[in-house]
Amino acid sequence: xxxxxxxxxxxxxxxxxxxxxxxxxxxxxxxxxxxxxxxxxxxxxxxxxxxxxxxxxxxxxxxxxxxxxxxxxxxxxxxxxxxxxxxxxxxxxxxxxxxxxxxxxxxxxxxxxxxxxxxxxxxxxxxxxxxxxxxxxxxxxxxxxxxxxxxxxxxxxxxxxxxxxxxxxxxxxxxxxxxxxxxxxxxxxxxxxxxxxxxxxxxxxxxxxxxxxxxxxxxxxxxxxxxxxxx
Ligand code: IPE
Ligand code: IPE
Ligand code: MG
Numbered sequence: 101x102x103x104x105x106x107x108x109x110x111x112x113x114x115x116x117x118x119x120x121x122x123x124x125x126x127x128x129x130x131x132x133x134x135x136x137x138x139x140x141x142x143x144x145x146x147x148x149x150x151x152x153x154x155x156x157x158x159x160x161x162x163x164x165x166x167x168x169x170x171x172x173x174x175x176x177x178x179x180x181x182x183x184x185x186x187x188x189x190x191x192x193x194x195x196x197x198x199x200x201x202x203x204x205x206x207x208x209x210x211x212x213x214x215x216x217x218x219x220x221x222x223x224x225x226x227x228x229x230x231x232x233x234x235x236x237x238x239x240x241x242x243x244x245x246x247x248x249x250x251x252x253x254x255x256x257x258x259x260x261x262x263x264x265x266x267x268x269x270x271x272x273x274x275x276x277x278x279x280x281x282x283x284x285x286x287x288x289x290x291x292x293x294x295x296x297x298x299x300x301x302x303x304x305x306x307x308x309x310x311x312x313x314x315x316x317x318x319x320x321x322x323x324x325x326x327x328x329x330x331x
Contacts, residue, residue, distance in 0.1 A: 101322060102145050102146040102147055102318060103147065103274075103275035103276040103318065103321055104147070104148050104149060104272065104275055105147075105148065105149035105150075105151065105271070105272055105273065105274045105275050105276070106142060106147055106149070106150055106151070106274065106275070106276045106277075106278065107150075107151040107152075107153075107274035107276070107277045107278070107289070107290055107293075107294065107297070108138075108150070108151070108152045108153065108277075108278045108279070108280075109153045109277070109278070109279040109280070109286075109287060109289055110131060110134075110135070110152055110153060110154065110280055110306040110309075111279055111280050111281040111283055111305070111306060112127075112280050112281025112282070112304075112305030112306045112307070113127035113128045113130070113131040113305070113306055113307060114127050114128075115127070115281060115305055116130065116131075116281075116305040116306070116307045116308065117130075124166055125165075125166065125169040125170075127305075127307055128166075128169060128170050128173055129173060130307035131306045131307045132173045132174075132176070132177050133307075134306060134307055134309060135152060135154075135177065136177075136180070137310075137311065138150075138309065138311070138314060139152075139188075139190070139222060139224055140188065141311040141314060142222065142314065143188070143189075143190070143221055143222040145314075145315075145318070147222065148222070148223060149222075149223045149225065149271060149272065149274075150222060150223070150224050150225070151195070151224075151225040151226075151227065151268075151271070151274060151290070152224075152225070152226055152227065153227045153230065153287075153289050154170075154174060154226055154227060154228055155170060155171075155174065155196075155227070155228045155229055155230070156227075156229075156230060156231055156287060156288055156289075157196070157197070157229055157230065157231030157233075157234050157288065158231065158287070158288065160229075171201075171202065171205070174205070174228060175202075175204070175205055175208065178205070178208050178209065178212055178226075179208065181212055181216070181224075182208065182211065182212045182215060182216075185212070185215055185216040185219055186219065188219075188221065188222070189219045189220065189221030189222070190216060190219055190221055190222045190223075190224050191216045191217060191218075191219045191220065191221070191222070191223050191224070192212050192213060192216045192224050192225075192226065193213060193223070193224070193225045193226070193267075193271070194209045194212075194213065194225075194226050194227075194228055195225050195226070195227040195228070195230045195235070195267040195268060196227050196228045196229040196230030196231075196234075196235070196267065197229050197230075197234060197238065198228075198229070200229050201228065201229060223271065225268070225271060227289070230267070230289075231288045232286075232288050232289060232290055232291035232292065233288060233291070234288075235266055235267050235292075236266070236291070236292065239262065239265035239266050240265075242265055243257065243261075243262070243265055262292070263292070263293075266292060266293070268290070268293055271293075273293045273294070273295070273296065273297065274290065274293060274294060274297045275297060275298065275321075275326075276297060276298050276300065276317075276318075276321050277289075277290075277294055277297050277298070277299050277300065278300045278301075278302070278314075278317050279299075279300070279301050279302075280302055280304055280305060280306045280309050281302075281303065281304070281305045281306060282301070282302075282303045283301075284301045296326075296328055298321055298324050298326065300317050300320060300321065302317065
């Protein structure tokens, strides 16, 4: 069975490049190309939701030249998504705080989300300037404002309601989390949403992560015995 929702922390672009004596940005270029390969393959395999982590709230701490290069690649990537949305039948959402992104990029995101709404193949969520703690802070502020204005009551707050205030509202929780390149941590990704997901770590760096690697990960997922606190 193919997981309904796969979340990926695509890691290892920098190390991939360093090993080849290339600048880190070459790794990001290769990594961006691989997003298209893997998302198309995931759709063909029957995955309904794919959520990829491409830039964290912490990644602004990197050298400005690297941040600029990543943002340029993401901008191009989003343009391609817009161009190919129909052909790929993909509905795209951006998770994260968009207000810190370049105004041009914000405009592109708004257009992409609007245009791709009608497509019902793969739901592709791209986390840009995303941090789970930041997401929870933003959601909590909105909930507090809605309590203050009388729209909701503190007694109405349930875990379902909290889910509906997060960037992932309307998106079911991931079944499966994949992190590439050997690190075994969440790095502030989807802390609320991954509460009951299966975790999978591979040493393969993201630019080398192939369709075969994805198939192997899914085979491993199918060997897991998922439980939710029951027997
Ligand atoms: C993942 O690759 C991409 C981003 C975080 C933007 P890294 O750039 O983290 O690559 P490593 O982990 O340094 O090898
Ligand atoms: C996590 O990777 C963020 C993304 C993949 C976008 P990092 O490479 O930034 O995470 P750390 O610093 O190793 O925890
Ligand atoms: Mg990394």
